[in-house]
Amino acid sequence: MTTPRYKRFLLAVLAWSIAFVIFFPILWMALTGFKTEAAAIADPSLFFSPTFESYVAVHARADYLKFALNSVVVAFGSTLFALLIAIPSAYSMAFLPTPRTKGTLLWMLSTKMLPPVGVLMPIYLLFRDAGLLDTRTGLVIVYTLMNLPIVVWMLYTFFKDLPRDILEAGRMDGASTFQEVRHLLLPLTLPGIASTGLLAVILSWNEAFWSLNLTSSDAAPLTAYIASFSSPEGLFWAKLSAASTMAIAPILVFGWLTQKQMVRGLTFGAVK
């Protein structure tokens, strides 16, 4: 049975329209970055003479590469640590559950419901005493802990979908727990692990509250870079848009390159 042509056409139009609506703010931001400050606040128009003046101004004001490098280090570093901690814990919860497993999982998720500002002061004091303020190590620790509940949850669902028989077969053949994880679990759930990792990278990349509060100059990532172009007095939309475009460009390209893995991972196990 094939879908009629007109239906496929309508579906395509619908999909493109939704994609365009979702993408529009990003497109508008990218366009605004090429306008003058005066044109950026004028009545919205698609027709204007593009200029690089905002990019030049933004470049002259701040060292983009320093901020970008911090973002890369903390986003990928925290994701790596989150995966290293989450894989064993998700394994034990998925394959060796106890009566308290469900409760533990829910409790972990509940920590995400706490407004971060509620723990700002204690964390700030701990970081001050440990010398972690304005360090990448500090941000990696916070992001790892921040993303851990989601990473454990996602991995848990992926692992649970894997038939236990496969692991049991491995055990019958004499595989140790480590070998079981290394040679069976990880290769079989790789799309899921990859998409979890990608999500953790994106969440860390976009995180603004902790990065603004725990860093000043040395470890400040791109979120702090964007924040520095907003102004209470004076026009700033074009420069802010230029800075934002540069800040999201790496993660946009990264997302574009890995979209296959992400979609595969997110739909992994959906069809049994």
Place this chain on the structure above:
Amino acid sequence: MKLSRTLPVAGIAALGAGAANAETITVATVNNNDMVIMQSLTDAFEKAHPDITLDWVVLEENVLRQRMTTDIATKGGQFDVMTIGTYEVPIWAERDWLAPLNDLPEEYQVDDLLTSVRDGLSQDGTLHALPFYGESSMMYYRQDMFDQAGIEVPEQPTWEEVRDWASQLHNPGEETYGICLRGKPGWGENMALVSTMVNTFGGRWFDMQWNPQLDAAAWQEAVSFYVDLLNEYGPPGASSNGFNENLALFSRGNCAMWVDATSAAGKLYDTGESQVADKLGFAPAPIAETPKGSHWLWSWALAIPASSDSKAAAKEFITWATSQEYIELVGEQKGWTSVPPGTRESTYANENYQQAAPFAGFVLEAMQSADPTDSTLEPSPYVGVQFVGIPEFQSIGTQVGQMIAAALTGERTVEQALQAAQRSTKRTMQRAGYLD
């Protein structure tokens, strides 16, 4: 044996490296044009002070305030120089959060600082921050439109007159609105203007026993006047317009009048940013019952937190950035309309500045006549024209600002908004221990 031999060598090497490396000071500031200029002159400072390197942290105003408060309250020591305003300085100084600045070098010419600004940044007679730029408020208007309508602006306009002119010049069909005023809620946004209006209509925030006065007749009169004026002759969506939005509207020629910060003058005269640079008129901020408190006084200042490890270097920097020499440097390199205004008498005596900035005399007069210690018709227990110098005001001002914005959008009547504002302010004051 080996270790004991290498350790002293390593120690000496480390010392040597320390001496060769300049001391780095971290400066936290906002992204206002004057601060961007200061940042762009980093090289000039570092060349004159080769032993000091500057590291900049630029943040949005509210984020900066939160970030600095967290750091200073926990003695985090992340910043060596902080950009704060007239509101914070006395409050933070009282808590010993700021390093006192009592032994300034003679060449700094502390007596050259405008008295009102210096007083605003002092606690018990000691400066705790140095003014980077200062502002008051005034009225901008479109000279061409006023001439065409045959309107002559008197030396001191009143709010009644402003309403008449707004009604004559309001032409929404051509996207020209009678008046633009701040509507965006916030203690530093709509409440800065509304507080000056309440002052000049004869009102005050608190009586001498700290009882909130928001249900008094003067508040009702001032806020009703503000809401009606803006709803009838203001631009659409005025409740989301702050300083920047109104600056954009006025620069594009969409407003016949605008009452706001004197620091906008430089931007409005900048032909690159403003389409009305050659059609600009200005007058003192309008008054009603009393001239007291009709225009505000604000200054962005540079302070050194007590938790800084590099106080001496930080002091070198702030005395440079707020000096007469710095103002001259900006004038020569960036143009005289770009110099930070409202801090020193010498700026206003400078011929170059007078020529480039025809508004200079007005600004000086406004800055000198604003008196934060006597800004209300009836006596009040607080210091501040457009704010109340107590720590609780930040939250009170923002809450009341939201209620007044709700009156502006028609969500509530002015009476309802002010009653709610009175209740919430009273509650906050009771909790803070000012009232029983």
